[in-house]
Amino acid sequence: MFDYIRFPLKLTFSVLSAMVIGFYLNLEMPRWAIMTAGIVAGGTAFAAGGDPYSGALRYRGILRIVGTFFGSVAALTLIIFTVQAPFLLMLLACIWAGFCVWLSSLARIENASAMATASYTALTVIVTIQSSGHLVLAPIYAIERCSEIVLGILCTMLADLIFSPRSIKQAIDNEADSLLVMHYRLLRICVCQHDREEVDAVWAELVRRTHTLRNMTDQLRLESSRWSNACQRLSAIQDLSLTLITHAIEIFLMQRDTSGVIPLQYSLLFEKEAKGVNDIHSSMKVLRHILTTADSGSKPVMLSRWVGAATEYLLLLNGVKSNARIFTLEKDILRREVVKSTRSAETRHAMINGIRTFLATATAALFWLYTGWTSGSSCMILLGVVTALAMRSPNPLAVAKDFVYGMTVAAPVALVIYTIILPATQQSMTLLCLTMGVVAFVCGLFLQKRQLGTMGAFAGILNAVTIDKPMAFHFSVFLDNVLGQIIGSCLALAVILLIPDNARKHTGRKILNRLMYSAISALGSDKSRRHRNHLPAMYQQLGLLQNLFPQDINKYRIALTLILSYQQFTTISVQDSQALSHLRSNLRVIARRLVSADQPPQRRESFTRLMSELKDYLTGSPGQGGEQSLHQKLERMVVLLEQYEDSFIYI
Structure with missing residues (x-):
């Protein structure tokens, strides 16, 4: 029973401790600390499908602290140099958001939260300063933003130590x-x-x-x-x-x-x-x-x-x-x-993610600055958060839908809390803690089940109720926040639908070409090159290929055959003759050129030349001893390459 309620208790403790300490320290907007505690703890559990083990949440918390400082410094830098040009300032902020999302898409998924946080932190600081009209207060606001986020993360880490001492x-x-x-x-x-x-x-x-x-x-x-x-x-x-x-x-x-x-x-x-x-x-x-x-x-x-x-x-x-x-x-x-490590094969996917983020935020920013829309600041902030979190996930569309459903559910729930419950708790900190504790505990029960819409609803409720010091209940402000959240999440979903990610075929082709290059690089007698173990990187690319093409068994077999060829080539002793060494060097150069070629004609030319060089190598090898075994296995790989030629050129 305790295992089932462990995470809801941890989430409740994180939110309440951030709120109480924020009020005690007289922070300007303790809701940022509350939201940070809820998103860091809830997002980690939602991604893990349950209460994460000790260590995972703390690591992500540290990355978010680093990302917050980077984003705050970037925001201050942009404000200093473009303080007299609000349109240029917002345009550069959107470019920064797209750039950070592009970098986070290239990084390992467990390290991506730092750049994602830097993306929406800079956008949040600039949008809030721009909406208030007090640009001179930018340094103070950036410092407060950092301190509030750090407080929320530290409270989450403390809760993780108390309620999750279990080891993996x-x-x-x-x-x-x-x-x-x-x-x-x-x-x-x-x-x-x-x-x-x-x-x-x-x-x-x-x-x-x-x-x-x-x-x-x-x-x-x-x-x-x-x-x-x-x-x-x-x-x-x-x-x-x-x-x-x-x-x-x-x-x-x-x-x-x-x-x-x-x-x-x-x-x-x-x-x-x-x-x-x-x-x-x-x-x-x-x-x-x-x-x-x-x-x-x-x-x-x-x-x-x-x-x-x-x-x-x-x-x-x-x-x-x-x-x-x-x-x-x-x-x-x-x-x-x-x-041997390898670079990410999702370069085009990362570029599309960056373009999506930039276009979504830039469109909303231009509309906000041109019309003076009162909900524009809330829409911009949520749009930056959703695009940063969704683009790096394996399924961006599902994350965007989660926020759309969640924000729709959060509106009536937040309305009841903001207009009826919170005003009645202003004379008692205990009642306020009880209210927010019940919200966190119930959301925690659904978060660990990965219920669609729960993460968006939890974040939407925390943002809409605007727990600040002093508390001021202005219905127009609440309405602007709710409308901005709903429209921002819908706009993020629309951008993902309107700008399709067509990088799947490009990534699949690049993976196959890299596997082919790794197999060819195993040819030769260079001990330092053969000493490197490419298998982990090759199987990592195979796993990505499985995620991209879950129903295409032929691609799995092509990739597996290339991995087998690599393993076989590394175990065969070959002659160290100058002529064969020169041929193997040419093969590696041409294979590397095929991997880096961007256009089909260039790939066709490189592939044709590669096949010609492979056949020349087969003709020039003596076919005795270890070379005979290599000769047979290389012939099988040549047949495979010829059979699936289009997969290495056009797919």
């Missing part, structure tokens, strides 16, 4: 165990040649759960520094998980193309299904003994690699559970490879 560590231990059991299941169905659909379903689930484990590790890292050793091991476990997936799929494809790759005596070992980590540990002992005593000619190399990676997984898993110091053998595993 136990959940990570269970997830790492079940992930290894699922890896063993994938190996069984690959060795025993089950249906392709079952293999696709299991490996897709493994990729998803590996990314989930990575996100959980990030939360554990934020929770406390005492988990640093466990986090290092978990990072290596995630890379090993991707390696195990690749080896298993390679076994499946080789078993399908060449029967008997895995001898019958090994296949019989996988008849029994593993129910837990202890069963897998016992199976690994048997497999290691058999593989060690077997002749080199009859030993299945791919199975040996899988067993080796699984053994390292088990070793690191014991260290994760104990959180003991890292031993020498574990250090060798952790230092073995350098993980």
Whole structure:
């Protein structure tokens, strides 16, 4: 029962503590502290689908503090240089908002809140100063805005410490165990040649759960520094998980193309299904003994690699559970490879998000300044908040709809609170706390269920009731706030609908080309290049491809084949001749040019030249020893590229 009401209690404590401290410190507008506490706590829970674990909320709070300072400094800078030109000032504020949303769309999603906060903070400061007509008070207002937001975030962090002392560590231990059991299941169905659909379903689930484990590790890292050793091991476990997936799929494809790759005596070992980590540990002992005593000619190399990676997984898993110091053998595993990072493939998506934000805010700003609309300031502020929060989310349209529905529901609720309940509580701080506490608690119950419209309704109620010091109940001000909120959220939804995001095909093509470049970059004898581990970045791009094209199985198979080609190329020793080295260098240059090409004719030219160079390389390689194995695998990749040529040029 307490787990169910933990988050509503935390949200209630955050809002009430921010309100009480704000009144005690005589802040000019304590409602900003209240709204910040509610949005930071409520938004994190709404995104997580429940009460977040310890650490996640504090990290986002710190990012919002940083973003608030950046936005306030930007607002003051713009006001200083354009104080005599209000139209230019508002135009630059809208450009700043679009720029920050563009940057937040390129950043990792857990780090995007800093730039999103900087976006609407600058817009809020400039709009409020512009509507009041007292530009000389801009520095004072910016300082007050920062202090109120910091107060709200600190109250949220305090509530998180009191009501959410639970750690994500136990959940990570269970997830790492079940992930290894699922890896063993994938190996069984690959060795025993089950249906392709079952293999696709299991490996897709493994990729998803590996990314989930990575996100959980990030939360554990934020929770406390005492988990640093466990986090290092978990990072290596995630890379090993991707390696195990690749080896298993390679076994499946080789078993399908060449029967008997895995001898019958090994296949019989996988008849029994593993129910837990202890069963897998016992199976690994048997497999290691058999593989060690077997002749080199009859030993299945791919199975040996899988067993080796699984053994390292088990070793690191014991260290994760104990959180003991890292031993020498574990250090060798952790230092073995350098993980290669990659830039975001959503560059066009980020540009569209920035354009959407700029056009929405600029249109509203011009209309407000031209007509003197009394609800214009409230509309501008909410428009900046909605666009900043919606554009970085995986589904901007759903977030915009949430605010539209929420603001519509918030209007009658806020009307009752503002006109009937709040005036009756002015002689008692206890009654005021009771009123706002009930609102926060009820909204908290719906927020952790991710009920559509709840986040927008909660933010709308907190903003519409305008808890300031001293409290002044002017119905015209309330009406302006409510109308501005509703119209601003509707305008944000209209902009998202009118400016469609057509970057999906562009992003999909760029992902496939980057995967192809990573596979080609594995060709060669340069140890420093082959030492870099591209698998985490490649699987991250594969996950993005799954989100963009959830029903297109062909794209998954193209991407997975390229990942397998990369893994195979890194394990093959090739000749270090000058002629072949020059050909491999040309291949990397042309592949990089194909990735960066913007127009279809340029991509067509680069792709045609790449195919010609690949065929020249196949002709020039001797086809003996390691080169023979490379020759066969490279031929398969050339056939794949030719078969899906349009996917690398036009998609």
